[in-house]
Amino acid sequence: MKQKLFLIIFLLIMILAGNNVAQDLSYYFPKEAVFNPEIPKPEDVLGFQVGEFHASHDNIVDYFRHLAEASHRVKYEVYGKTHENRPLTVAIISSEANIKRIEEIRKQHLQLNDPSVSSKLNVADLPVVVWLSHSIHGNEASAVNCSMLTAYYLAAATGKEMEELLDKTIIIIDPATNPDGVQRFSTWANGNKSYMTNPDPASREHNESWPGGRYNHYWFDLNRDWLPLEQPESEARIKKLQEWKPNILIDEHEQGTNASFHFSPGEPSRVNPLVLAENQALTQKLANNYAKAFDEIGSFYFSAERYDDYYIGRGSTYPDMNGGVALLFEQASVRGFVQESEIGLLTFPFAIRNQFIGTVSTIKTAFSIKNEFLSYQKNYYLSAIDEAKKETQKAYVFGNGNDRNATFRFARLLNIHGIKSYLLKSDLNAGTHSFNAASAYIVPLDQPQYRLIKSIFGLHLNPKDSSFYDISAWNIPQAYNLPFETIKTYSGVTGDIFSADQLPKGNTIGSGTAFAYILKWEDYNSTRALTRLLNENIVVKVAGKSFETLDGLKFGQGSILIPLGSINTDQAKVEKIISEINLIDGIDVYLLNTGDNMSVDLGSSYFSVITKPKIAVLTDDGVNAVNAGQIWHLLDTKYKIPFTMLPLKAFRQSSLNRYNVIVMPDGNYQDLDEKVAGKLQDWLATGNTLIAFENAISWLNKNKLITVELEKDDTKAIGYNYENSLLFKASREVPGTVFETRLDLTHPINYGYQTDRLPVFKDNKIVQLKAENISANYPVWYTNSPLLDGYAPAGFSKSLSGTPALGIFGSKKGRIIAFYNNTIFRGYWSGTSRQFANSLFFGDKIRLSSGNGPD
Numbered sequence: 001m002k003q004k005l006f007l008i009i010f011l012l013i014m015i016l017a018g019n020n021v022a023q024d025l026s027y028y029f030p031k032e033a034v035f036n037p038e039i040p041k042p043e044d045v046l047g048f049q050v051g052e053f054h055a056s057h058d059n060i061v062d063y064f065r066h067l068a069e070a071s072h073r074v075k076y077e078v079y080g081k082t083h084e085n086r087p088l089t090v091a092i093i094s095s096e097a098n099i100k101r102i103e104e105i106r107k108q109h110l111q112l113n114d115p116s117v118s119s120k121l122n123v124a125d126l127p128v129v130v131w132l133s134h135s136i137h138g139n140e141a142s143a144v145n146c147s148m149l150t151a152y153y154l155a156a157a158t159g160k161e162m163e164e165l166l167d168k169t170i171i172i173i174d175p176a177t178n179p180d181g182v183q184r185f186s187t188w189a190n191g192n193k194s195y196m197t198n199p200d201p202a203s204r205e206h207n208e209s210w211p212g213g214r215y216n217h218y219w220f221d222l223n224r225d226w227l228p229l230e231q232p233e234s235e236a237r238i239k240k241l242q243e244w245k246p247n248i249l250i251d252e253h254e255q256g257t258n259a260s261f262h263f264s265p266g267e268p269s270r271v272n273p274l275v276l277a278e279n280q281a282l283t284q285k286l287a288n289n290y291a292k293a294f295d296e297i298g299s300f301y302f303s304a305e306r307y308d309d310y311y312i313g314r315g316s317t318y319p320d321m322n323g324g325v326a327l328l329f330e331q332a333s334v335r336g337f338v339q340e341s342e343i344g345l346l347t348f349p350f351a352i353r354n355q356f357i358g359t360v361s362t363i364k365t366a367f368s369i370k371n372e373f374l375s376y377q378k379n380y381y382l383s384a385i386d387e388a389k390k391e392t393q394k395a396y397v398f399g400n401g402n403d404r405n406a407t408f409r410f411a412r413l414l415n416i417h418g419i420k421s422y423l424l425k426s427d428l429n430a431g432t433h434s435f436n437a438a439s440a441y442i443v444p445l446d447q448p449q450y451r452l453i454k455s456i457f458g459l460h461l462n463p464k465d466s467s468f469y470d471i472s473a474w475n476i477p478q479a480y481n482l483p484f485e486t487i488k489t490y491s492g493v494t495g496d497i498f499s500a501d502q503l504p505k506g507n508t509i510g511s512g513t514a515f516a517y518i519l520k521w522e523d524y525n526s527t528r529a530l531t532r533l534l535n536e537n538i539v540v541k542v543a544g545k546s547f548e549t550l551d552g553l554k555f556g557q558g559s560i561l562i563p564l565g566s567i568n569t570d571q572a573k574v575e576k577i578i579s580e581i582n583l584i585d586g587i588d589v590y591l592l593n594t595g596d597n598m599s600v601d602l603g604s605s606y607f608s609v610i611t612k613p614k615i616a617v618l619t620d621d622g623v624n625a626v627n628a629g630q631i632w633h634l635l636d637t638k639y640k641i642p643f644t645m646l647p648l649k650a651f652r653q654s655s656l657n658r659y660n661v662i663v664m665p666d667g668n669y670q671d672l673d674e675k676v677a678g679k680l681q682d683w684l685a686t687g688n689t690l691i692a693f694e695n696a697i698s699w700l701n702k703n704k705l706i707t708v709e710l711e712k713d714d715t716k717a718i719g720y721n722y723e724n725s726l727l728f729k730a731s732r733e734v735p736g737t738v739f740e741t742r743l744d745l746t747h748p749i750n751y752g753y754q755t756d757r758l759p760v761f762k763d764n765k766i767v768q769l770k771a772e773n774i775s776a777n778y779p780v781w782y783t784n785s786p787l788l789d790g791y792a793p794a795g796f797s798k799s800l801s802g803t804p805a806l807g808i809f810g811s812k813k814g815r816i817i818a819f820y821n822n823t824i825f826r827g828y829w830s831g832t833s834r835q836f837a838n839s840l841f842f843g844d845k846i847r848l849s850s851g852n853g854p855d
């Protein structure tokens with residue numbers, strides 16, 4: 001008994017001395033609030049107070065399930081799954097009566113977006129729809145933890161005021177927009193929590209290990225993916241969002257520990273030109289109320305600076321292109337539980353309370369001026385049609401008959417964004433391009449998503465400002481390397497409206513006894529077709545020269561030859577894979593009866609055997625996690641080829657003999673010493689391929705593995721006063737801009753391209769000086785006036801013109817392929833990612849001018 005008493009006293013002392021920062025619910029909620037005791041509080045389900053631990057994603061789902069079971073005001077839905085099989089969810093909260101007929105309300109709300117019926121709607125009869133998005137960056141935890149408070153408050157608060165609000169307001173809570181990131185971060189924060197809380201910013205608790213919880217499973221920043229939809233979280237969310245078209249969306253984030261609270265509007269000079277003035281006026285009305293709410297609790301805040309509404313693939317801008325008003329919250333981050341900041345101790349509950357105060361202010365403002373938001377949405381779509389009718393160009397056309405899968409992918413992307421496209425019915429010449437029937441699409445401008453179409457197809461040149469929070473260019477056809485043009489009329493050329501069953505299906509072309517099969521290398525899915533063969537150890541060859549069969553079929557360099565009749569060929573297995581390539585990859589395969597060709601017979605030495613790449617990709621501290629994640633995602637989910645993620649520690653210590661391709665993502669490799677450089681050199685000497693991205697080049701240069709002289713920007717801020725010199729600095733950055741390159745189509749790095757012009761994405765200032773005009777080493781050059789889209793600093797395009805966009809360097813029998821840009825940017829730059837594929841599969845075929853490489 002005595003022992004027990006001691007234990008209790010000891011635990012009490014621990015708890016008191018531990019400076020537990022948790023607060024009970026009265027800290028967050030208005031004093032006058034009265035709650036329905038039937039509704040479970042977060043601690044009733046979780047066993048801890050909000051803010052006492054970091055709620056895991058499992059905790060969040062558990063709480064919302066219990067809440068929805070207990071409350072008639074809450075409907076909880078799963079709308080998708082993450083890579084790690086976690087549910088993506090929304091809780092729809094409104095009055096009991098509204099929840100009972102929620103589907104009817106949703107359908108009625110959607111009519112606001114349809115100008116053919118919206119004029120009949122009286123907005124006074126409709127509830128306003130508010131969408132709350134939490135912690136799309138999984139380590140910005142105050143938001144996700146706030147989501148439970150908001151849900152409880154709305155579900156449990158009693159009284160006339162709440163009932164009136166819920167009668168006119170539908171609140172859609174996405175409690176954790178990035179479940180895998182939230183789970184990873186909460187595990188870190190709780191796993192490093194001490195009973196004696198420690199506010200030291202340098203402590204482990206406040207410094208996550210690589211890659212951190214910001215990203216999703218493949219280390220993608222989901223808050224850049226609202227437009228390209230490379231990740232399942234994004235695709236599922238946009239589908240749900242398009243089902244609802246909220247009037248207001250709040251995207252809740254965190255920023256640096258020493259900051260205050262930011263709410264929209266962002267920097268006025270960087271509002272996307274397609275965002276309407278009325279949108280910004282409504283944003284300001286919300287902002288005025290935030291200021292009042294934060295004044296009341298004494299929290300500092302700022303708006304109209306730093307962040308912006310320019311790139312439309314972020315959560316605080318995308319809804320602006322969909323008839324809504326989107327705003328950003330950025331709360332100072334505690335990371336763990338309590339952290340020293342410049343103005344004192346920042347606690348986790350304090351951060352959560354700020355998010356809650358902002359959230360409730362949003363809902364109240366939405367309710368109080370709901371008709372303004374609803375009318376805005378109605379007019380947004382009416383005026384979209386009016387503006388589209390004034391255009392002299394009436395539609396876009398896009399497509400590439402040789403890359404049907406990329407063409408289909410783009411039409412599918414447009415469809416998810418609520419944009420209608422139609423198969424081209426008959427061949428069409430437009431601008432400098434010819435489009436073939438059934439392998440191109442027409443996108444009419446006079447449809448409700450007119451502004452979104454303009455933003456996706458349009459160019460973003462001559463912006464008003466010269467500094468950007470994110471990228472300055474996002475033309476998707478350029479990223480997919482798809483030809484596109486505007487047309488003055490589309491009457492008579494539109495066929496069937498886009499549907500998923502237009503997914504390309506390939507055929508086996510030719511009949512009789514197969515001597516060999518050939519597949520072309522021009523399609524988005526060609527790489528996947530090749531890895532099907534390589535993964536099954538089928539011997540395949542690549543054509544180093546274009547050729548023509550006796551029947552007049554033409555094949556380009558890079559075409560893949562599957563020889564039959566070889567000693568070990570299992571013909572039945574080959575035929576099974578070919579049928580998969582036809583059916584699943586949607587690619588044609590050609591059956592040849594003879595090895596005799598018009599030019600280059602199949603037995604020619606121009607065909608060389610493809611060595612199956614055994615790939616290692618460097619990871620961990622120092623490596624750019626986002627770039628490494630893009631490579632992981634590409635190899636694992638698109639190319640579907642096994643590979644090793646090799647942490648730098650293991651890279652230093654283990655033998656490299658099991659790999660023939662090593663990829664160094666962008667990053668800072670200064671911790672790797674000369675010994676590692678020597679080891680890499682020995683590995684290269686046996687004929688292997690090293691692929692390096694962006695800043696990895698500095699390490700290779702420093703360790704003399706390559707010699708590249710880079711341009712230095714020594715422009716000085718002459719004529720700028722002290723305050724504006726900051727702007728000058730930003731104006732010298734390349735924020736994410738598209739430039740044009742010229743290709744040597746005969747070079748293995750460029751196999752599969754059909755024209756010698758290729759847009760590349762650039763968000764760095766790497767410019768090589770003094771390159772000799774040797775195509776073997778430099779097969780990709782910037783054109784004379786290379787700027788295609790976005791912002792470039794004064795003089796930058798000129799210094800870029802005529803310089804190489806990548807370099808290939810010999811190292812004894814091996815070679816180093818250095819990409820000066822991220823050719824697989826955010827996963828959707830599939831146009832340039834072909835060069836990465838070519839370096840993986842054909843890198844060892846490159847003959848260098850120095851005599852290195854195979855002869």
Ligand SMILES: [Zn+2]
Nearest residue numbers: 137140253254
């Ligand atoms: Zn964030």
